[in-house]
Structure formats: structure tokens, C-alpha cells
Amino acid sequence: MSTRKETNTDLAPLRLLLIDDEPAILASFSLAFGDEGWEVTTSESGEDGVETHVPGKFDLVITDKNLPGMSGVEVVEQIRQRDAAVTIMMLTGFGSTSSAVDTLNAGVDAYEEKPVRDVIRLTARAAAIIKRRQKQLELEAATKRTPPNPFEVLILTTNKKNAKFISADLVGKVDKIAIAADLEQAQTALTERTFGLILAEEGLANLCDTIEAVKNHPHCAPIAVLGQHLGLDTIMRLVETGVAACIVLPIGSPPCAKRLTDLIKELREEHDVGLASARPSWTRTS
Numbered sequence: 001m002s003t004r005k006e007t008n009t010d011l012a013p014l015r016l017l018l019i020d021d022e023p024a025i026l027a028s029f030s031l032a033f034g035d036e037g038w039e040v041t042t043s044e045s046g047e048d049g050v051e052t053h054v055p056g057k058f059d060l061v062i063t064d065k066n067l068p069g070m071s072g073v074e075v076v077e078q079i080r081q082r083d084a085a086v087t088i089m090m091l092t093g094f095g096s097t098s099s100a101v102d103t104l105n106a107g108v109d110a111y112e113e114k115p116v117r118d119v120i121r122l123t124a125r126a127a128a129i130i131k132r133r134q135k136q137l138e139l140e141a142a143t144k145r146t147p148p149n150p151f152e153v154l155i156l157t158t159n160k161k162n163a164k165f166i167s168a169d170l171v172g173k174v175d176k177i178a179i180a181a182d183l184e185q186a187q188t189a190l191t192e193r194t195f196g197l198i199l200a201e202e203g204l205a206n207l208c209d210t211i212e213a214v215k216n217h218p219h220c221a222p223i224a225v226l227g228q229h230l231g232l233d234t235i236m237r238l239v240e241t242g243v244a245a246c247i248v249l250p251i252g253s254p255p256c257a258k259r260l261t262d263l264i265k266e267l268r269e270e271h272d273v274g275l276a277s278a279r280p281s282w283t284r285t286s
Contacts, residue, residue, distance in 0.1 A: 013039045014127065019049035019063040019075060020091065025114075029062070032119035033126075046070030055083040059130050064114075065092035065099065076106040087133040089126065091116070097248065100235040104246045109133050111239045129240070136242055139216075150175030151268055154189055154221070156210070157181070157201035165252030166199060166226065166260075173264045183210045187217055195221040197267055199260075200243075201251065202227025208237045215242060224263060226251055 016038050018029050026042045033040050041058070043049035046067045053061065061079060065072035076088055090103045093114040103111045110129045116122055153174045157163050158181045167177050178193065180186040182205065189195075198221050200211055207225070214220055222244035230238075230248055238246060245263055249256040 013037050014059045014130065015039045015041070015057065016126075017041050017043065017049065017053055017058045017061045019043045019046060019061070019067070019072070021045060021064065021067055025064070025091075025116075028119055029122075033123050036120075036123045038123070046072065046075040049075055050078050053079050053083070053086075055086070058086055060087045060089065060126055062089045062091060062112075062126070065090050065103065073102055073106045076108055080107040085133075085137060087126075087130045089129065097230065097232050097235060100232055100239065101246050101248050104235060104239045104243065108239060109242070111236050132240075139218075151196040152176040152178060152193060153264075154186065154195045154198045155179045155201070156186055156198065156204050156214075158205065159201060159203050162201050162203070162251045166201070169252070169257040169260050170264070173261060173268075183213055186210070186214055190214070190217045190219045190221075194219065197221055197264065198223045200225045202230050208234060208241060211238070211243060212241050222267060224260075226256065226260075 014037070016033055018026060018033075018040060019042075020026055020029075021044055026044070030040045030042060041052060043052050046063070047070050049061075049063060050070065063072045063075045067075070072090055072092070076090065079086065079088065087110075088108045089110040089112060090106070090108045091112050091114050092099050092103070100111055109132075110125070112122065151174050153170055153176070155163055155166050155177065157166070157179065163179050170177055174196070178189055178195075180189050186198075198214065200207065200223060202225065204210055211223055211225070214223065224245040224247060225238060225243055226247045226249075228248055228250045230246065235246060235248075247256055247259045247263075249259060
């Protein structure tokens with residue numbers, strides 16, 4: 001179902017795909033967003049939402065996490081696979097660390113706890129999140145370059161023990177490892193070298209501020225955050241900072257090592273594809 005109320009004829013309305021199984025949510029959000037000039041399309045299930053979504057058709061997708069059938073995380077994963085540009089917000093009634101981590105790792109741009117008591121405030125926040133996402137995409141496009149060769153990882157940590165554990169988990173999986181203890185060292189390393197991944201350890205001073213500053217560096221690489229004591233507020237902020245992954249497991253443990261291995265495998269596959277496409281093609285003549 002689609003609703004639309006034009007409030008500014010000079011600007012195209014923002015387009016929202018809203019996925020939730022609660023009729024009250026669909027009705028209240030449609031009314032609030034519609035009153036702010038949005039064009040709203042609703043779906044009552046994850047399956048219908050994925051079918052309704054078309055790349056480039058929507059500016060924002062808002063989906064509940066706890067849907068019957070296809071979950072909100074599965075919805076995000078499927079939409080993100082075919083539409084890297086769309087902004088995605090996740091709704092959840094369970095404000096827990098594990099829920100926030102699932103949300104971040106699924107590839108969303110924002111996280112909102114239910115019940116949403118001020119939907120009008122949410123409409124303004126949603127518009128701001130879309131603008132932030134667009135700026136991130138513009139920055140990524142402006143700084144896009146040939147993938148690093150060799151594949152090098154930058155570890156951000158002041159904890160020598162954790163640096164040793166993380167480095168040990170990376171041996172044989174990456175080509176080179178560098179370590180930075182603060183923002184200044186990180187920015188220097190990023191200026192001098194090209195990295196395939198940045199790993200930030202939870203004990204880093206001013207973790208979120210440091211990551212946000214690193215994200216703004218023109219040579220930034222995907223960032224993953226590691227640590228078992230990350231709190232809900234920190235993870236929710238990391239969601240909106242745009243980190244690639246969050247691994248909430250004891251550093252040095254086998255589960256953490258496996259998660260790192262999976263992440264690096266995924267990035268290296270993308271890296272190898274990027275290198276192949278960046279190489280010049282030569283036509284041999286006899």
C-alpha cells in the first residue's frame with residue numbers, strides 16, 4: 001500500500017518502504033511520514049517487503065527486526081545484496097547488545113528501539129540519516145582507488161596483549177600487519193600506506209570519536225570493532241558511524257579468530273575481484 005502527501009512541489013518526496021507486521025505501526029508511521037511529505041509504501045511481512053523493494057525505487061527502508069517468517073535481519077541482507085545505496089533503519093523491541101550487533105552486522109545505517117514514542121522526531125532523524133548515508137557514498141566514490149596489493153591490516157589498540165592476540169589470528173590470512181595506538185598514528189599510517197581492513201580494539205581511548213575521525217580520512221578502509229565488553233550505547237553509535245562489522249567476543253578466543261577469518265575471507269574475495277578489474281587488459285597481436 002502506498003500513501004503520499006505533497007508538501008513541497010519543488011522537491012521530489014522522499015520514498016519510504018516500511019516493513020512491519022503490526023497494523024498500528026504501519027498506520028501511525030504512514031500518517032506521520034505522509035504528513036511530512038514522504039511517499040510511503042507498506043509491507044506486512046519480510047517476504048512481501050523484499051518482493052516490493054526495487055533498487056533505486058526507495059530512499060529509505062524501515063524494517064522491524066522481529067518479523068514472523070523472514071526476519072528483519074534476513075530482509076536487510078537480501079535488500080543490501082542488490083541495493084548498496086539505499087538507507088536502511090532497523091526497528092526492534094529488544095534493546096540488547098546482541099540485537100544491536102546483529103543489526104550492525106546486517107548492514108543497516110540506523111537502529112531504533114520500539115516502542116517509538118515520537119514518530120515525528122523519527123521522520124526528522126530519518127531524513128538526516130539519508131543525508132549522512134549519501135555523504136558517505138559520495139566520500140567512498142570520491143576516494144575509490146585500486147585495492148591494496150598486498151592486503152594489509154591496520155590494528156588500532158593500546159593493549160599490547162590484545163595486539164599480540166589479534167596479530168596471531170591474522171597470521172597466514174593477510175600479507176602485512178601494522179599497529180597504531182591513537183588517532184594521530186592511525187592517520188599517519190593511512191596517509192603513507194593502503195589497507196584492506198582496519199581493526200579497532202574496544203579499549204582504544206575515545207573509541208567512537210576515533211573511529212568517526214578515521215572514517216573521514218580519504219584513504220580509510222572498512223573498519224571492524226573487536227571486544228567482548230562493548231555496551232549497547234556504544235554499539236548503537238557504531239551502527240550510525242558506519243563500521244563494517246562488530247565482533248563481540250573475547251579477543252584471542254577461537255570464536256573470535258573464526259569470525260575474523262570469515263570477515264577477512266569475504267574482504268579478500270572482494271579485494272581480489274577489485275584487483276582483477278583494475279588490471280589493464282592487453283591485446284596480444286602476432
